Amino acid sequence: MPDQALQQMLDRSCWVCFATDEDDRTAEWVRPCRCRGSTKWVHQACLQRWVDEKQRGNSTARVACPQCNAEYLIVFPKLGPVVYVLDLADRLISKACPFAAAGIMVGSIYWTAVTYGAVTVMQVVGHKEGLDVMERADPLFLLIGLPTIPVMLILGKMIRWEDYVLRLWRKYSNKLQILNSIFPGIGCPVPRIPAEANPLADHVSATRILCGALVFPTIATIVGKLMFSSVNSNLQRTILGGIAFVAIKGAFKVYFKQQQYLRQAHRKILNYPEQEEA
Amino acid sequence: MPDQALQQMLDRSCWVCFATDEDDRTAEWVRPCRCRGSTKWVHQACLQRWVDEKQRGNSTARVACPQCNAEYLIVFPKLGPVVYVLDLADRLISKACPFAAAGIMVGSIYWTAVTYGAVTVMQVVGHKEGLDVMERADPLFLLIGLPTIPVMLILGKMIRWEDYVLRLWRKYSNKLQILNSIFPGIGCPVPRIPAEANPLADHVSATRILCGALVFPTIATIVGKLMFSSVNSNLQRTILGGIAFVAIKGAFKVYFKQQQYLRQAHRKILNYPEQEEA
Numbered sequence: 001m002p003d004q005a006l007q008q009m010l011d012r013s014c015w016v017c018f019a020t021d022e023d024d025r026t027a028e029w030v031r032p033c034r035c036r037g038s039t040k041w042v043h044q045a046c047l048q049r050w051v052d053e054k055q056r057g058n059s060t061a062r063v064a065c066p067q068c069n070a071e072y073l074i075v076f077p078k079l080g081p082v083v084y085v086l087d088l089a090d091r092l093i094s095k096a097c098p099f100a101a102a103g104i105m106v107g108s109i110y111w112t113a114v115t116y117g118a119v120t121v122m123q124v125v126g127h128k129e130g131l132d133v134m135e136r137a138d139p140l141f142l143l144i145g146l147p148t149i150p151v152m153l154i155l156g157k158m159i160r161w162e163d164y165v166l167r168l169w170r171k172y173s174n175k176l177q178i179l180n181s182i183f184p185g186i187g188c189p190v191p192r193i194p195a196e197a198n199p200l201a202d203h204v205s206a207t208r209i210l211c212g213a214l215v216f217p218t219i220a221t222i223v224g225k226l227m228f229s230s231v232n233s234n235l236q237r238t239i240l241g242g243i244a245f246v247a248i249k250g251a252f253k254v255y256f257k258q259q260q261y262l263r264q265a266h267r268k269i270l271n272y273p274e275q276e277e278a
Numbered sequence: 279m280p281d282q283a284l285q286q287m288l289d290r291s292c293w294v295c296f297a298t299d300e301d302d303r304t305a306e307w308v309r310p311c312r313c314r315g316s317t318k319w320v321h322q323a324c325l326q327r328w329v330d331e332k333q334r335g336n337s338t339a340r341v342a343c344p345q346c347n348a349e350y351l352i353v354f355p356k357l358g359p360v361v362y363v364l365d366l367a368d369r370l371i372s373k374a375c376p377f378a379a380a381g382i383m384v385g386s387i388y389w390t391a392v393t394y395g396a397v398t399v400m401q402v403v404g405h406k407e408g409l410d411v412m413e414r415a416d417p418l419f420l421l422i423g424l425p426t427i428p429v430m431l432i433l434g435k436m437i438r439w440e441d442y443v444l445r446l447w448r449k450y451s452n453k454l455q456i457l458n459s460i461f462p463g464i465g466c467p468v469p470r471i472p473a474e475a476n477p478l479a480d481h482v483s484a485t486r487i488l489c490g491a492l493v494f495p496t497i498a499t500i501v502g503k504l505m506f507s508s509v510n511s512n513l514q515r516t517i518l519g520g521i522a523f524v525a526i527k528g529a530f531k532v533y534f535k536q537q538q539y540l541r542q543a544h545r546k547i548l549n550y551p552e553q554e555e556a
Contacts, residue, residue, distance in 0.1 A: 033550050045470060047547050052473035059472070059542055073548040076541050083541075086534040094482050101485035104492065108390035115389060192323060194337070195330035204372050207379035214382065256364040263354050263361075264337055269325055270351040272311050 015039045016046035032072045033065035047072075110147060117146025120217045126234040153213035162253045169258060194264030219245055293317045294324035310350045311343035325350075388425060395424025398495045404512040431491040440531045447536060472542030497523055 012029065013020045015038065019027070028044040042050075051072065055061040064071045079087065122130030134142060217238070224231075224241025231237040290307065291298045293316065297305070306322040329350065333339040342349045357365065400408030412420060495516070502509075502519025509515040 030547055031549050032547050044547060048470055048545065051547065055473065057473055070550060073550070075546050075548060077544045079541070080537070083534060083537040086530060087538075090534070093486060097485040097489045098482060100489045104488065108386055111390050111393060112386035192326055195333065195335055204376060207375040208371060210382065211375045211378045252364060256361060256368070259358070259361040260365075263357070266355045267326065268353050269308055269310050269322060269329065270353060271309050272348060272351070 012041035013038065014041065014043040014046050016042055016050055019043070033070035034068040035065060035070075039067060113147035113150050114143065116214065117149035118142075120149050121146070123217055123221055124235060124238045129234065150214060153216055154209060157209045157213040157216070162250050162257070165250070165254050166257055166261075169254065170261070190262065190265035192265055194261060194267070216242065216245075290319035291316065292319065292321040292324050294320055294328055297321070311348035312346040313343060313348075317345060391425035391428050392421065394492065395427035396420075398427050399424070401495055401499055402513060402516045407512065428492060431494055432487060435487050435491040435494070440528050440535065443528070443532050444535055444539075447532065448539070468540065468543035470543055472539060472545070494520065494523075 011020065014027075014029075024043075029041050030044045030047060031040050032042065032047060051063045051074065054063045062071055063074070118130075118134060121134060124130075125133060137145075220242030221238050222241070223245045224237040224239075226241075227244055228237045228240045231240060289298065292305075292307075302321075307319050308322045308325060309318050310320065310325060329341050329352065332341045340349055341352070396408075396412060399412060402408075403411060415423075498516050498520030500519070501523045502515040502517075504519075505522055506515045506518045509518060
């Protein structure tokens with residue numbers, strides 16, 4: 001070994017703890033990167049701690065010398081076959097579990113939809129008849145058909161036919177003079193066109209659609225019993241109740257929105273009170 | 279009206295469209311705030327549009343004069359009783375729906391937990407016996423008892439007894455020389471204490487707990503059938519299978535974590551290859 005390299009070896013010092021050979025003869029040294037001079041040598045133990053800090057618990061993270069940017073060559077003892085298999089299984093489970101958990105959530109919502117569908121069938125057609133229908137039906141048809149009930153209700157609820165009726169109403173309102181007698185002020189022109197009202201915050205309108213759709217069969221059954229008690233068939237009575245409810249609610253909604261529209265249109269901004277000026 | 283005020287009225291101009299009285303004799307004027315001079319007067323119609331813009335669809339938002347900061351006095355036609363009731367109902371529904379939707383979600387998870395509990399009872403105790411037990415049980419007890427099954431499984435899964443065993447192992451490993459023969463290298467001291475490994479990302483560990491807990495009864499049943507087929511009682515067989523599975527899995531896990539620990543402890547950082555230096 002040339003004298004110069006030997007000399008360098010003898011007066012090396014660790015760039016982590018600054019100790020030299022005299023301070024600790026037994027310590028193991030390593031030159032992990034391309035650096036020369038005072039940052040060439042470092043204790044193996046000191047460097048390990050330094051790398052631990054840099055990795056912050058992620059033992060597979062790569063670490064490089066902050067000065068010459070050379071990546072440290074970190075090697076581990078070979079994995080035994082058992083540990084290799086366990087490691088593989090561990091990583092597979094970690095990868096699969098988020099998807100399995102998502103599957104559980106979807107399964108939970110699906111199962112609730114099936115149950116809701118079954119309850120709705122019994123509610124609309126009648127308890128006993130509903131059970132008979134479902135017992136006779138093909139299980140596969142049930143597992144697909146029942147959850148479509150809430151889906152259909154939600155999609156149906158998303159159809160905003162009232163807004164369509166409102167647009168027609170405003171478009172042809174001046175031709176609707178005859179309606180003026182029933183709904184006063186229905187046909188007269190508005191002094192100004194108010195700004196389009198903000199639609200409800202997304203989450204509120206989404207929850208309104210969900211709740212409105214899921215409670216609809218119950219309301220249809222109640223309205224059916226109240227208004228069409230003379231109709232014997234549960235199904236027909238509930239369907240009539242549903243149609244009546246949609247129509248009545250729609251009429252109220254159209255009227256309400258039109259009144260809000262008119263209210264906005266007839267909004268007034270007053271003069272600032274005189275006396276406050278003096 | 280004093281001459282000066284009259285004169286001001288005559289040469290007023292709208293600070294939105296800059297039109298004066300001559301440009302539009304019929305336009306309605308308003309002085310909505312404390313401003314004087316050229317920004318005192320404005321057309322009612324122009325100010326309405328300006329306010330619409332400021333409100334961006336939120337018709338109840340308050341608007342103030344950008345200069346004197348006086349709030350505009352915006353008044354609406356009085357609400358009719360029907361519209362008042364409809365408005366009230368509309369706002370109530372908007373407030374209640376988010377909570378109702380949250381209730382539906384919780385109900386969905388609860389209902390899935392009840393179903394999972396029932397399926398697990400039938401799986402562990404046996405299909406027919408499970409049904410008998412549940413038919414004889416008090417419905418209220420079922421509606422509370424069944425969902426606690428998945429809850430108990432999840433809580434049980436969160437007990438990390440393997441880590442406790444590991445800590446004991448590392449604490450008294452040097453006294454465990456006798457184990458050295460079974461698990462080579464189990465007792466010998468480690469060259470360094472590796473950094474604590476990062477726990478799994480929260481969502482991964484949460485999903486692992488959820489999936490591990492919910493799949494446990496199925497695994498316990500299978501292990502029970504494989505290892506304790508001589509045991510007649512379904513329940514006992516499944517319990518034995520569960521205990522065996524937990525013990526075996528725990529042993530593997532402790533061994534695996536200890537091997538990872540040792541692997542980290544015997545990690546080495548090599549010298550940077552010489553030839554690359556020249």
